[in-house]
Amino acid sequence: MNKSCIIIAGPTAVGKTAISLQLAKEFSTQIISADSRQCFRELNIGVAKPDWLDLESIFHYFINSHTIMDSVTAADFEKYALTSVEEIFKDNDTAIMVGGTGLYIKAFLEGLDLIPQTPQEIRIDIISQYNVLGVDWLFHEIKTKDPDYFDKGEMGNPQRMMRALEVIMSTGKSILSFQSHKKRKRNFNVIKIGLELPREDLYTRINERVDAMITAGLILEVERLVSFKNLNALQTVGYSELFDYFDKKTSLTEAISLIKQHSRNYAKRQMTWFKKDKEIKWFPPDINAIMDFVNNELTK
DSSP, X not given: OOOEEEEEEOOTTSSHHHXXXXXXXXXXXXXXXXXXXXXXXXXXXXXXXXXXXXXXXXOEETSSOBOTTSOOOHHXXXXXXXXXXXXXXXXXXXXXXXXXXXXXXXXXXXXXXXXXXXXXXXXXXXXXHHXXXXXXXXHHHXXXXXXXXXXXXXXXXXXXXXXXXXXXXXHSSOGGGGSOXXXXXXXXXXXXXXXXXXXXXXXXXXXXXXXXHHHHTHHHHHHTTGGGTXXXXXXXTTTHHHHHHHTTSSOHHHHHHHHHHHHHHHHHHHHHHHHTOTTOEEEOSOHHHHHXXXXXXXXX
16 A cells, blocks of 8 residues: 555634544554744643643654754754654655644645745844734734735744745745745655635634633643743743733733634634645544545545
8 A cells, every 4th residue: 555644724713733633543643733833842831732632642852852942844844744744654654734824734735945044143133023013013014015925835833934034034035935836746645635614613613712721720821931032932822921011011901802703714714725735625523524535535
């Protein structure tokens, strides 16, 4: 049998983790996370990692693999994930990749061109201004300086947005122009599955998940990271809003409301990204329908 990688993509809170775990158990295989935040060991509740029992029972690559001190790019993920999938294929014909970071999945499947190195002082200045002026400033800067990224990039992810701004300011070119237009050929088959729900249902799940995160201790998790708030890894939804709360820029109620709003905005951007890929087969988070489709694809 040929080697195959099953991709489970979709917006935040749609149910990707549960489906990936069920598939991994069905095929007795391992999972590669394609989430740009779950790789950081210090981030837990706010990035919705699988619980420790699931991580104990099924090995996940790219979860708890890095520290917030590390700079992790899509190109880094491409190398990491290609090595990981080959490790899985040593013992299994099927691998699972799951996540909502579209650029990471694209890098893994198609490759990325190298982005030129950018001056550290530009990066530091952007992060500093973002911390003072907030996401509205970041939106305005990207819309003005890189309208192409504003229209097509991950505008729900401040970390990616700052990286895009850094590149345009350093090179004069959009970060999107460095993405490979020639797809690399991989030596395994790919089955692309997208999970979706009616918008109202998805937004309800997002709001409920944020409430559950608060109950689970997200505020304390973020408070412990306040001294690291300027790191690139922490310029992200669920953390930035609570940093503002600890800086007394917003109330706790406002911060929680903003986490929900920014998460909904991010989900919309994720769906826009993934819907452009016509190879993705879309399903509600229903394991039975997905298993029927996967088994059919594997026997072709």
